[in-house]
Amino acid sequence: MNSPATSDALKPEEVQSEAMEHEENQPETDQTEGPRYEEDFMSGPVQTSSAEHEQTADHDVKIETRDLNVFYDSFHAIKSVDMEIRNQEITALIGPSGCGKSTLLRCLNRMNDEIPGARVEGEVLIDGKSIYSNETDLVSLRRRVGQVFQQPNPFPMSIYDNVAYGPRLQRRLSRDEADEIVERSLRGAALWDEVKDDLRKSALDLSGGQQQRLCIARCLAVEPEVLLMDEPCSALDPSATFRIEELMLELKERYAIVIVTHNMYQASRVSDRTGFFLLGELVEFDMTTRIFEDPQDDRTDAYIRGRFG
Amino acid sequence: MLNKVVGRTWEWVIERLIQIAGILGIILVILIFYFLLSNSLPMFAERTVGELLTGTRWSPTHAEGHFGMLPLILGSLYVTVGALVLSVPLGLAVAIFIAELAPPKLREFLKPAVELLAAIPSVVFGFLGMMVVGPWFQRNFEAIPIGQFAALGSLMLCFMALPTIVSICEDAFHSVPREVFNSSLALGATRWQTITRALIPAARSGIIAACLLGLGRAIGETMTVLMVTGNAQVMPEGLKGFIRPVRTMTATIAAEMGEAAYGSTHFHSLFTIGLLLFTITFIVNTFADVIIRRSEKDIA
Numbered sequence: 001m002n003s004p005a006t007s008d009a010l011k012p013e014e015v016q017s018e019a020m021e022h023e024e025n026q027p028e029t030d031q032t033e034g035p036r037y038e039e040d041f042m043s044g045p046v047q048t049s050s051a052e053h054e055q056t057a058d059h060d061v062k063i064e065t066r067d068l069n070v071f072y073d074s075f076h077a078i079k080s081v082d083m084e085i086r087n088q089e090i091t092a093l094i095g096p097s098g099c100g101k102s103t104l105l106r107c108l109n110r111m112n113d114e115i116p117g118a119r120v121e122g123e124v125l126i127d128g129k130s131i132y133s134n135e136t137d138l139v140s141l142r143r144r145v146g147q148v149f150q151q152p153n154p155f156p157m158s159i160y161d162n163v164a165y166g167p168r169l170q171r172r173l174s175r176d177e178a179d180e181i182v183e184r185s186l187r188g189a190a191l192w193d194e195v196k197d198d199l200r201k202s203a204l205d206l207s208g209g210q211q212q213r214l215c216i217a218r219c220l221a222v223e224p225e226v227l228l229m230d231e232p233c234s235a236l237d238p239s240a241t242f243r244i245e246e247l248m249l250e251l252k253e254r255y256a257i258v259i260v261t262h263n264m265y266q267a268s269r270v271s272d273r274t275g276f277f278l279l280g281e282l283v284e285f286d287m288t289t290r291i292f293e294d295p296q297d298d299r300t301d302a303y304i305r306g307r308f309g
Numbered sequence: 310m311l312n313k314v315v316g317r318t319w320e321w322v323i324e325r326l327i328q329i330a331g332i333l334g335i336i337l338v339i340l341i342f343y344f345l346l347s348n349s350l351p352m353f354a355e356r357t358v359g360e361l362l363t364g365t366r367w368s369p370t371h372a373e374g375h376f377g378m379l380p381l382i383l384g385s386l387y388v389t390v391g392a393l394v395l396s397v398p399l400g401l402a403v404a405i406f407i408a409e410l411a412p413p414k415l416r417e418f419l420k421p422a423v424e425l426l427a428a429i430p431s432v433v434f435g436f437l438g439m440m441v442v443g444p445w446f447q448r449n450f451e452a453i454p455i456g457q458f459a460a461l462g463s464l465m466l467c468f469m470a471l472p473t474i475v476s477i478c479e480d481a482f483h484s485v486p487r488e489v490f491n492s493s494l495a496l497g498a499t500r501w502q503t504i505t506r507a508l509i510p511a512a513r514s515g516i517i518a519a520c521l522l523g524l525g526r527a528i529g530e531t532m533t534v535l536m537v538t539g540n541a542q543v544m545p546e547g548l549k550g551f552i553r554p555v556r557t558m559t560a561t562i563a564a565e566m567g568e569a570a571y572g573s574t575h576f577h578s579l580f581t582i583g584l585l586l587f588t589i590t591f592i593v594n595t596f597a598d599v600i601i602r603r604s605e606k607d608i609a
Contacts, residue, residue, distance in 0.1 A: 111491060111495060139497045139498075140497065142494065165507070166498075169496065215492070
């Protein structure tokens with residue numbers, strides 16, 4: 001599981017290997033020469049793959065946290081976290097339950113504001129601007145930073161109305177505008193072909209995996225810049241999980257994605273960078289390949305080898 | 310061994326007792342219906358259903374006997390519709406406040422406080438309306454000639470239906486998954502937008518059921534309306550009817566039963582009103598039940 005290349009060869013399961021291919025192909029999109037692709041695909045040594053990740057690691061920083069601390073009443077949930085989240089990358093946050101990774105996620109769109117007793121100290125900068133200043137407009141912040149929750153939770157209304165919900169909060173949409181947004185968002189979430197004839201049906205009649213993709217479409221409809229995903233697959237079966245992972249790899253071309261996951265395979269399959277949290281502390285934050293192949297901290301090593309959590 | 314036998318017998322007895330209690334409930338409803346029906350039947354021999362329902366004059370002690378129930382039906386309709394118009398928006402607002410806006414400590418105090426309203430006997434509301442609220446309206450509004458009128462009944466009923474509506478609406482809001490609320494906020498909705506566009510639609514079945522149960526309470530209420538609506542069996546006219554005395558179906562039964570000779574046409578006519586009331590509340594409650602069931606399915 002540690003190296004994409006070897007696992008490709010060892011694991012026959014289609015789901016696994018296809019997801020791997022995606023990850024491996026990702027760096028290629030930044031390159032122009034064809035031959036390079038073939039050569040890499042054939043040999044696929046660990047070093048090359050990891051080295052390439054390093055080379056492509058120059059995407060712009062989208063979000064930066066500086067000495068971020070979060071308290072729930074007196075409980076210190078996040079301890080002095082500094083991290084950078086980049087455009088066109090998937091950043092995975094892993095760690096045992098209660099380690100603060102979801103809390104960190106909620107800091108990025110200020111959903112912690114909704115939790116009584118939660119207090120945030122330090123800075124979160126998006127495009128260099130603090131989102132915890134007095135001038136921050138919560139509504140526009142949350143439109144820029146979309147969130148997909150753990151449980152698929154479409155609103156109890158039609159598929160169409162679910163997707164149009166966000167844009168309609170801002171202004172009245174004409175029929176055509178709404179149609180266009182709904183189609184574009186559903187296509188973006190790889191759901192259009194499955195539901196295009198049933199747009200008026202209740203969203204609750206969809207399967208769990210479809211519901212989750214609908215929730216992603218609902219986020220895309222407000223044209224965010226960042227997507228936060230809080231264990232988006234934990235309520236889904238493996239094939240639905242695979243669809244979502246595939247989708248994430250498509251979406252990262254246009255968005256900065258942060259995913260919280262309990263599933264280390266998922267982190268290694270889809271993410272570019274991984275942060276390991278333990279007891280509110282960001283223990284290690286590095287390229288995903290490095291975290292899974294050569295962690296610098298003993299605690300990280302122990303966790304990814306399944307010794308605790 | 311003996312212990313086992315005794316235990317098993319005891320189990321059997323308990324099961325049967327519970328079964329009997331359940332069946333008894335159903336039998337009682339059927340018996341009440343039968344009682345109403347059998348006492349109403351002689352009335353149908355004297356007047357047709359059409360005459361009863363559309364006749365505009367209720368004067369059972371008149372020599373010719375007028376049994377037109379329309380003034381009474383309209384009286385009930387005026388008072389009930391008025392009560393709903395007042396109590397639904399108010400109840401919804403209180404429920405939203407309790408469920409979403411009130412600080413936790415206030416919430417813990419408010420919900421039992423509202424539910425306590427249900428414990429006030431209806432005669433107390435009637436007394437209050439008759440002695441305090443009615444005369445106040447009469448003094449302050451020239452358009453209201455008498456301190457007992459349809460809308461006063463509505464107002465009093467509004468307070469009485471409020472606990473039902475608030476309690477069920479609040480439960481409906483609570484059963485909406487928290488993540489639905491948070492998703493809406495995360496999409497950039499304000500709190501108010503979230504309440505009106507996501508929460509209320511998500512809880513709509515519960516809200517409708519609450520209104521129907523409130524309606525059932527309002528339409529069947531007797532003592533309060535008898536005391537505050539003026540007891541005039543006249544046809545209410547237009548919107549003005551709200552500020553004029555009326556007589557509801559329930560008040561008619563309560564007021565006249567004591568003076569109707571046993572077995573007389575008058576006596577039977579009152580049972581016919583009862584039968585009509587039973588039918589209306591039965592339909593309303595069944596409707597509410599179906600909707601509550603549907604909302605439970607939605608959430609599952």
